[in-house]
Amino acid sequence: MTLLRLEQVTRTVELPDAEPLHILRGVDLEVEVGDHVSIVGRSGSGKSTLLNLLGLLDEPTSGRLVFDDVPLERMRSGQRDRRRGRDVGFIFQQFNLLPGRSAIENVVTPLLYAPPAQFWRRRRLAADMLDRVGLGGRLDALPTQLSGGEQQRVAIARALVRGPRLILADEPTGALDVETGERVMALLDQVAEDSGAALITITHDRNVAALARRHYRLDAGVLTPTDADVAVGATVPVGTSAAAAPSPVAPAWPAASSPPVAMPSAFPGERL
Template structure:
């Protein structure tokens, strides 16, 4: 099933007292269910902007973007928000855990907006998810008492607790050391595989990018295929 279909998508922003700034142009991208795609690029190349478009957080100014068959331009208001919550899971570089809440409360957060049985059984579902990411013993720990790797695992559990079909990971290992980063990526890939979810990872790290089925590079706002994200001669 085609989850993402971008045709000639562009994103231009208006800058006060300056010419409009084109961040993305002519983006063509398709992502199928279960596919793992990595996107690399320099800082400021528009990686996060692209991820925001795919996550229905932002809207393109040109072209056509379809998420799970729905035209993103036609998705507005609460319908857009609900679809984002139901179908898309975000993993952020800085984890973005809610302060003051325990690990299990953080993982329960998306279930507050799920409604139905998922809402009423949210504690059990969140606990199972934390056990799945290896934090079954740390459910009551607050983020400040967790290591970086543990925090990212909580963030992964939270992103995947509603079983989204599209997982968008923005530099998921950016704040972690090499070894922990590798472990976290394995975990994301495993959980994504269990639900046949597509995984789109944005990263600076060629080693992380290499784990994907398909590699893309953003350069000057354009998305181009990349045969091997690891530059020749790199130790990675």
């Protein structure tokens, strides 16, 4: 079943006193439910612009974007916002956790705008998701008390807690060391597969791209399907063999080095 489809999508920006800037050129892409797609490309290739379109944050200049059989042009602004909040989860290179809020408070945040069935169970849902990513013993830890890998796992839990149908991961391991990044991606891939969500990973990291089942390259706004070897090889630094890239490993997280720190369980003036 097709979840997301782009047909000859372009994105052009008009510049004052200059030629128009063509960021995306005739992009075709079809993503199935439960799919895992990687898109690799250098800086300036149009990856961020494509991510904004896939996440219903922007509109194409021309072409067609269809999400769950509904063309984007038929969605009113409010409908698009509600669909994005319900069906799309974002994971970024920077963790973007709320400072001064515990892990569970960060994961609860998307549920504050959820339907009643999720809203009234928000702490239970958040705790269950954190346990699923291996942080069941760190619910009350602040971001400053978590390692980089733990913070990214909190961000993953936050993106998945509402059960999105599409997960967009933008350089999700860019702020992590190689070993931690591999574990985070193996975890994300497994959780997405278990939940039946489609996962699109936008990256220039060969190890991250290798986990996907389908691969694309984005060059100067042109999206081209390719095979794993080409996609992975395209991201290897000069002088490095693609075959030398380490294989992804299953998540095997060490026990927390310190016990969880008890913190307030609610935002000021509100019980979560």
